[in-house]
Amino acid sequence: MRAKKASSISNTVYDLLYKNIVNLNLPPGTTISEKEIAEKLNVSRTPVREAFIKLSQEALVNIIPQKGTIVSRIDLARVQEERFLRESLEFSVVDLFVKSKTDSGLLKMNQMIDKQKKALKNLEILEFINYDDEFHRIMFEETNKLLCYNLIKSFSSHYRRIRYLSLKIENIPANVISQHEDLVQALKENNSAKAQSILRKHIQKLIFEKEEIFTVYPDYFQKEEDNIDDYTFIS
Amino acid sequence: MRAKKASSISNTVYDLLYKNIVNLNLPPGTTISEKEIAEKLNVSRTPVREAFIKLSQEALVNIIPQKGTIVSRIDLARVQEERFLRESLEFSVVDLFVKSKTDSGLLKMNQMIDKQKKALKNLEILEFINYDDEFHRIMFEETNKLLCYNLIKSFSSHYRRIRYLSLKIENIPANVISQHEDLVQALKENNSAKAQSILRKHIQKLIFEKEEIFTVYPDYFQKEEDNIDDYTFIS
DNA sequence: ATTAACATGCTACCATACAAGTGTACATGT
DNA sequence: ACATGTACACTTGTATGGTAGCATGTTAAT
Numbered sequence: 001m002r003a004k005k006a007s008s009i010s011n012t013v014y015d016l017l018y019k020n021i022v023n024l025n026l027p028p029g030t031t032i033s034e035k036e037i038a039e040k041l042n043v044s045r046t047p048v049r050e051a052f053i054k055l056s057q058e059a060l061v062n063i064i065p066q067k068g069t070i071v072s073r074i075d076l077a078r079v080q081e082e083r084f085l086r087e088s089l090e091f092s093v094v095d096l097f098v099k100s101k102t103d104s105g106l107l108k109m110n111q112m113i114d115k116q117k118k119a120l121k122n123l124e125i126l127e128f129i130n131y132d133d134e135f136h137r138i139m140f141e142e143t144n145k146l147l148c149y150n151l152i153k154s155f156s157s158h159y160r161r162i163r164y165l166s167l168k169i170e171n172i173p174a175n176v177i178s179q180h181e182d183l184v185q186a187l188k189e190n191n192s193a194k195a196q197s198i199l200r201k202h203i204q205k206l207i208f209e210k211e212e213i214f215t216v217y218p219d220y221f222q223k224e225e226d227n228i229d230d231y232t233f234i235s
Numbered sequence: 236m237r238a239k240k241a242s243s244i245s246n247t248v249y250d251l252l253y254k255n256i257v258n259l260n261l262p263p264g265t266t267i268s269e270k271e272i273a274e275k276l277n278v279s280r281t282p283v284r285e286a287f288i289k290l291s292q293e294a295l296v297n298i299i300p301q302k303g304t305i306v307s308r309i310d311l312a313r314v315q316e317e318r319f320l321r322e323s324l325e326f327s328v329v330d331l332f333v334k335s336k337t338d339s340g341l342l343k344m345n346q347m348i349d350k351q352k353k354a355l356k357n358l359e360i361l362e363f364i365n366y367d368d369e370f371h372r373i374m375f376e377e378t379n380k381l382l383c384y385n386l387i388k389s390f391s392s393h394y395r396r397i398r399y400l401s402l403k404i405e406n407i408p409a410n411v412i413s414q415h416e417d418l419v420q421a422l423k424e425n426n427s428a429k430a431q432s433i434l435r436k437h438i439q440k441l442i443f444e445k446e447e448i449f450t451v452y453p454d455y456f457q458k459e460e461d462n463i464d465d466y467t468f469i470s
Numbered sequence: 471a472t473t474a475a476c477a478t479g480c481t482a483c484c485a486t487a488c489a490a491g492t493g494t495a496c497a498t499g500t
Numbered sequence: 501a502c503a504t505g506t507a508c509a510c511t512t513g514t515a516t517g518g519t520a521g522c523a524t525g526t527t528a529a530t
Contacts, residue, residue: 008300008483033511044485049512050288057292065243066491066512081382088327092319147316151390243513268481279515284482301482301521 010047013037014054021060021071022160023126024168028073028220032061060157073222074158082159086152087203089145090136091196096143098192105142106184109135113180120177125167129160135180165213165220176202245282248272249289256295256306257395258361263308263455267296295392308457309393317394321387322438324380325371326431331378333427340377341419344370348415355412360402364395370415400448400455411437 017037020026038048052069055061059078063069097105112135119127133153140149179202186195214221252272255261269280269287276283287304290296294313298304332340347370354362368388375384414437421430449456 010483035511045512046484046486050285052512053285053288054292057289063512064492066510067493068511077379078382081380084327084380085324085383085386088323089320091327092323144312145316145319147313148320151320151386155386245513270481280482281514281516287482298482299522301480302523303481 008047009043010050013041013043013047014051016041017051017055018060021055022157022164024161024164024220026071028071028161030071031068032071033068058154058157072158074161074220075222078158079162082156083203085155086159087200089148089152090139090199090203093139093143093145093148094187094195094199095192096145097139098187098190098195100143101187102142105138106188108138109180109184109187112138113177113184116177116180120174125164128167129163132176161220162213165217169213169216173205176205243282244278245285248276248278248282249286251276252286252290253295256290257392257399259396259399259455261306263306263396265306266303267306268303293389293392307393309396309455310457313393314397317391318438320390321394322435324383324387325374325434325438328374328378328380328383329422329430329434330427331380332374333422333425333430335378336422337377340373341423343373344415344419344422347373348412348419351412351415355409360399363402364398367411397448400452404448404451408440411440 017026017032026032034045034048034052038045041048052061052063056063056069059072059075061069062072112131116128116131116135119131137146137149140146179198183195183198183202186192186198252261252267261267269283273280273283287296287298291298291304294307294310296304297307347366351363351366351370354366372381372384375381414433418430418433418437421427421433
């Protein structure tokens with residue numbers, strides 16, 4: 001939230017590409033090249049290349065040496081793991097939170113719910129997702145686990161894209177917000193078990209809808225068989 | 236374990252630096268520079284720079300623009316979060332593992348315990364730690380959560396260094412191995428609660444010894460006050 | 471003696487040039 | 501018609517030169 005110093009070109013390029021990928025403005029499978037982006041942004045190849053490397057470490061692009069770079073297709077197995085990570089950490093954080101919760105923390109969460117309601121009214125998908133993230137972030141902040149929150153964020157690139165697709169295909173589900181309200185209520189009651197069960201439903205929700213998405217955007221997803229790692233060469 | 240194709244120079248440099256940092260061969264606080272490393276390895280600055288960037292994303296080095304790059308000092312707050320992540324994920328994985336465990340999985344774990352015993356006998360700290368990691372890795376592998384395991388590994392740089400220090404200062408604690416044996420036993424009995432309680436002790440163990448380490452290697456650790464982020468300028 | 475201005479040497483950052491691998495289109499030979 | 505080789509247009513990987521910012525030490529001024 002602080003006014004960031006005008007960062008390096010490398011970071012600027014990274015931010016731009018990151019946003020365009022998770023917003024599906026650059027759809028999975030799109031080929032991009034260092035030269036192409038560099039010319040489009042009037043910078044040299046070096047910072048673009050460094051941005052590519054960062055993106056590849058978050059599995060947002062696949063760099064194939066001497067061949068090209070493509071926006072990664074969504075890997076459903078990976079989505080499961082990303083969701084698993086998020087669920088595991090949120091469970092633990094909820095436990096901590098009910099032990100050390102403050103009124104200001106709960107207040108912030110309620111404020112974020114309000115913002116999210118506005119986004120829902122205006123049908124702003126991106127804002128909606130961002131406020132959703134912010135809502136969950138509060139619990140990590142209050143329990144001094146912000147590094148873990150950032151880890152989740154950087155390890156949720158595939159999960160995030162599927163969330164975006166899901167919201168785009170159907171209308172935004174209002175029950176996400178009621179789930180948040182239920183969660184806050186459970187936290188108020190120090191009922192960590194109830195909070196965890198709400199979280200589980202909340203996080204797993206989108207998974208059940210994935211089949212429909214898969215038929216509408218088939219080429220956004222990675223075929224299971226092309227696992228690049230196991231060649232079977234002559235031994 | 237597969238014979239890797241001779242990777243890029245960039246990756247080679249990264250691997251070399253990574254090993255030297257987590258082994259404390261390059262102690263926390265050491266200043267390194269692109270040029271220095273490049274000349275020492277007879278490569279150009281570009282791949283070295285790319286290696287630096289990767290290392291900085293794992294918080295193993297701090298790159299200060301226009302000034303220099305130093306091997307990061309161990310941040311105890313970060314260690315806590317790294318431990319928190321590991322504990323959270325291992326708890327969840329244990330739950331999965333007892334539901335879908337196979338005999339071959341348990342067998343592998345026992346074999347790893349044997350290897351670790353040998354390392355203990357020969358006082359090989361590095362091997363000991365590596366086998367320890369491999370032991371835990373098995374549960375992730377069997378439950379199809381290898382991405383999460385790799386995530387832990389790349390997010391445990393500070394924790395790993397403190398582990399290494401701890402083992403170096405005192406003799407290797409034999410009870411680590413008995414804890415592993417107890418864990419396997421609990422898994423055999425499908426007693427996930429018991430397994431989790433063993434894991435908690437196991438992972439938290441080294442934390443209690445940190446005070447001693449702190450006095451022996453004071454300059455390996457980050458002072459709490461120099462948090463660069465909060466200047467209090469004129470408002 | 472203290473302090474401000476400046477020169478110097480260091481750094482990471484970026485631009486550019488070159489090298490090396492990959493796939494495709496096209497020509498060539500059979 | 502078909503297989504084969506070959507030049508070429510792409511890609512990422514690496515090397516190198518130049519630039520701007522920071523820290524330090526020296527000098528000059530007060």
